Amino acid sequence: xxxxxxxxxxxxxxxxxxxxxxxxxxxxxxxxxxxxxxxxxxxxxxxxxxxxxxxxxxxxxxxxxxxxxxxxxxxxxxxxxxxxxxxxxxxxxxxxxxxxxxxxxxxxxxxxxxxxxxxxxxxxxxxxxxxxxxxxxxxxxxxxxxxxxxxxxxxxxxxxxxxxxxxxxxxxxxxxxxxxxxxx
Amino acid sequence: xxxxxxxxxxxxxxxxxxxxxxxxxxxxxxxxxxxxxxxxxxxxxxxxxxxxxxxxxxxxxxxxxxxxxxxxxxxxxxxxxxxxxxxxxxxxxxxxxxxxxxxxxxxxxxxxxxxxxxxxxxxxxxxxxxxxxxxxxxxxxxxxxxxxxxxxxxxxxxxxxxxxxxxxxxxxxxxxxxxxxxxxxxxxxxxxxxxxxxxxxxxxxxxxxxxxxxxxxxxxxxxxxxxxxxxxxxxxxxxxxxxxxxxxxxxxxxxxxxxxxxxxxxxxxxxxxxxxxxxxxxxxxxxxxxxxxxxxxxxxxxxxxxxxxxxxxxxxxxxxxxxxxxxxxxxxxxxxxxxxxxxxxxxxxxxxxxxxxxxxxxxxxxxxxxxxxxxxxxxxxxxxxxxxxxxxxxxxxxxxxxxxxxxxxxxxxxxxxxxxxxxxxxxxxxxxxxxxxxxxxxxxxxxxxxxxxxxxxxxxxxxxxxxxxxxxxxxxxxxxxxxxxxxxxxxxxxxxxxxxxxxxxxxxxxxxxxxxxxxxxxxxxxxxxxxxxxxxxxxxxxxxxxxxxxxxxxxxxxxxxxxxxxxxxxxxxxxxxxxxxxxxxxxxxxxxxxxxxxxxxxxxxxxxxxxx
Numbered sequence: 001x002x003x004x005x006x007x008x009x010x011x012x013x014x015x016x017x018x019x020x021x022x023x024x025x026x027x028x029x030x031x032x033x034x035x036x037x038x039x040x041x042x043x044x045x046x047x048x049x050x051x052x053x054x055x056x057x058x059x060x061x062x063x064x065x066x067x068x069x070x071x072x073x074x075x076x077x078x079x080x081x082x083x084x085x086x087x088x089x090x091x092x093x094x095x096x097x098x099x100x101x102x103x104x105x106x107x108x109x110x111x112x113x114x115x116x117x118x119x120x121x122x123x124x125x126x127x128x129x130x131x132x133x134x135x136x137x138x139x140x141x142x143x144x145x146x147x148x149x150x151x152x153x154x155x156x157x158x159x160x161x162x163x164x165x166x167x168x169x170x171x172x173x174x175x176x177x178x179x180x181x182x183x184x
Numbered sequence: 185x186x187x188x189x190x191x192x193x194x195x196x197x198x199x200x201x202x203x204x205x206x207x208x209x210x211x212x213x214x215x216x217x218x219x220x221x222x223x224x225x226x227x228x229x230x231x232x233x234x235x236x237x238x239x240x241x242x243x244x245x246x247x248x249x250x251x252x253x254x255x256x257x258x259x260x261x262x263x264x265x266x267x268x269x270x271x272x273x274x275x276x277x278x279x280x281x282x283x284x285x286x287x288x289x290x291x292x293x294x295x296x297x298x299x300x301x302x303x304x305x306x307x308x309x310x311x312x313x314x315x316x317x318x319x320x321x322x323x324x325x326x327x328x329x330x331x332x333x334x335x336x337x338x339x340x341x342x343x344x345x346x347x348x349x350x351x352x353x354x355x356x357x358x359x360x361x362x363x364x365x366x367x368x369x370x371x372x373x374x375x376x377x378x379x380x381x382x383x384x385x386x387x388x389x390x391x392x393x394x395x396x397x398x399x400x401x402x403x404x405x406x407x408x409x410x411x412x413x414x415x416x417x418x419x420x421x422x423x424x425x426x427x428x429x430x431x432x433x434x435x436x437x438x439x440x441x442x443x444x445x446x447x448x449x450x451x452x453x454x455x456x457x458x459x460x461x462x463x464x465x466x467x468x469x470x471x472x473x474x475x476x477x478x479x480x481x482x483x484x485x486x487x488x489x490x491x492x493x494x495x496x497x498x499x500x501x502x503x504x505x506x507x508x509x510x511x512x513x514x515x516x517x518x519x520x521x522x523x524x525x526x527x528x529x530x531x532x533x534x535x536x537x538x539x540x541x542x543x544x545x546x547x548x549x550x551x552x553x554x555x556x557x558x559x560x561x562x563x564x565x566x567x568x569x570x571x572x573x574x575x576x577x578x579x580x581x582x583x584x585x586x587x588x589x590x591x592x593x594x595x596x597x598x599x600x601x602x603x604x605x606x607x608x609x610x611x612x613x614x615x616x617x618x619x620x621x622x623x624x625x626x627x628x629x630x631x632x633x634x635x636x637x638x639x640x641x642x643x644x645x646x647x648x649x650x651x652x653x654x655x656x657x658x659x660x661x662x663x664x665x666x667x668x669x670x671x672x673x674x675x676x677x678x679x680x681x682x683x684x685x686x687x688x689x690x691x692x693x694x695x696x697x698x699x700x701x702x703x704x705x706x707x708x709x710x711x712x713x714x715x716x717x718x719x720x721x722x723x724x725x726x727x728x729x730x731x732x733x734x735x736x737x738x739x740x741x742x743x744x745x746x747x748x749x750x751x752x753x754x755x756x757x758x759x760x761x762x763x764x765x766x767x768x769x770x771x772x773x774x775x776x777x778x779x780x781x782x783x784x785x786x787x788x789x790x791x792x793x794x795x796x
Contacts (some may be wrong), residue, residue, distance in 0.1 A: 045717050081714035081723060082765065088717060123716040125768075166720045 025059035027142075029152050029181020035073055037173035038159070046077035046088060051175055055152075063100035067111060069093075079123060086123030090171055092116070092158065094136050107142040117160040117171050126165065134160025134172055144183070152179035314392035318453040319357045321385040329356030329365075330452035332391050353391045355383060355452075364389065388453075544631035544646075549583060551624035581630050581645050581652065583622070592622050592630075592647055622647070699736040701781035701788030704728035704762075709777060709795040711769070724766040724775055724795050730759075736783040744790070746776040 035051045037043050053071035060066055073090040096113020113136035120129040140154030158172030317330050331354025354365050362383040383389060583592050622628055631646040643655040707728040714723050726743060738759045744751045745766070754777075755764060769775060778790035 039717075041715070042717055045715075077716075079714050079716055081712045086716040119718070121716055121718045123719060125714070125716055125719040125721050128718045162718070164718050167715055167718065169717045 027057040027183040029179035031179030033175040033177025035175040039170040046075040049075045065098045068095040084124045088121045091118040105144045111138045128164045130164045132162045318388045326359040329354040548627045701783045702731040703791035707791045709793045721768045722771045724769050726764045738781040742780045744778050
């Protein structure tokens, strides 16, 4: 919570909300991405995979925007020794700020965020179903291809260290994807 | 084409037939000699130290050579000087290699043909006495026998009394069938023992008595039989307590033919009469295993396993402790109490007779044992006979401690339910023949081989590979539901007063050759780490291999976890599975497992591993 407060404080300091709700300020996009876990054992067990999600963005002042997203990742893998089947589902629900460097048809941006990673894993060893906070960093380019339609190419980095039972694990990783959305 | 018979062709044909007959048609005589030679070599190898031939009458023509170099029989001829008596000795037509002994019809009872007996040869120097004999079915006698007789007088230790004793092995006939009987009789102890097995008419048998001096007090008599046809060996044994040094009279050795009635014609064929002596030769038991002194460690039952004790009828208190020399078994009896107890390596109750071949182990009886004990240690084999009434019996090897001395011998116990008198009475016949002195604190290998003569059992008991005695339970025609109750029994009892102290026994190298499933080989284990992304566990991975020495198919494997004194079954697996994961074990805990194989008869002995 301290980090979240710190980030919000920095965002408001840099981008005061004077230009809030000027012009087309709301974007909504669906996105798909290729997820590559950071942790080696994650890769070993589940490998890389696809994530799907929704992202909502709101321009609040100048190039500054806030965003919120929800992603869905599920994978089936094998236990490290026995090779038995294990399944995992991760649903990160995040929010944060973005800053668009340009306001034309091509708008590159960077962003930060914090999120709640809801996860569930089932294997012969046992079942885990919990949630933990994690952090996001993202960068991308938003293309206004026509009036009200955008294509958002983005890369995210997430980090969420958890230890619900015997072992620690990082649920985050790198993901690169594309989103198709509308702005209004 | 016109064929011609030439003189050269006839010569070649004759030569070919001669060579072929020489190669493919060995005579029965040659086979018999070869068999006898092998029997001597295999059965007694190492027994004689530079034996000298005392009497050797080989009717094949080689003649008999004495120790002084002279021949008792003229080469190629029969020497009638060798024999005296009332019978006749003639060559038997059709049996040119043998001599026919005939008792004329006007004689009855004993008529013997006795070997010339040099008195200079004492009992203790005598080593063997043997002959090939055959009873032809053409004999008209309805009751007669021929045998080797070995008899003499014994001066009992510490007494100026002489007692006759005799030993014989005979081939007898009732006119229909034949049988072989061994008898030894000691007048000074008023004991008589006998072994009796069926035989056949018109069959050559090698009858043989071997004599071995064990120490200054004991002389062992082996009665050996070699059936030239079936190659079986009967080896009952007797031990004679005597003072061999002061035995002035040499034993009388004879080949005796005896018939029971007048006007019968008894015919026996005799060949290869042989008597062998050697210089006095101590024949102390060798020490095959000396693990006690060399500090060899664990008592291992199988290739990798440890002892798996099964206790039966425990006493008031008993202990089985591990020691750096192996396992120590102690019997601790409370003061004033009597009792027996027994530890079985493995009960074999469900194994049929024919499936068990050998039981052996090494044993050391510690001199630290309390000498008041009267222990019984050894192999037990139990049976149930059906004739005349159901009765139980057992036989085995015993070790008896008597004060500061230890003896080993056989034990044969019959518990027969007798129909008369009217109230059924359980009678126990207990025999402990063939005593032999052994030492404290030395390892001895005890072995029991189980074979069969037709539908009868034949049990051969060995100590350090030396035949101690044989038992062919003649009275138990139908072993039927017989079973082996235990492979090893440990018993301690005191008859006249309450025992105290410990009896300490070391046991090693237990082997049971029976369809007890042998444990799997290469039973190994290691701790493995298994995880998902968010959960983890440790697994003890157990692996093994099938034991190719199992003669009977294994049906399943059972894995147990050993926790203290408890053996908890974890899983039973099919016979084609050779790996098991014991999941969710603790990382820092040492685990001990054992695995057994089970066949259609029983579960086998375990083999153990520890996983740190």
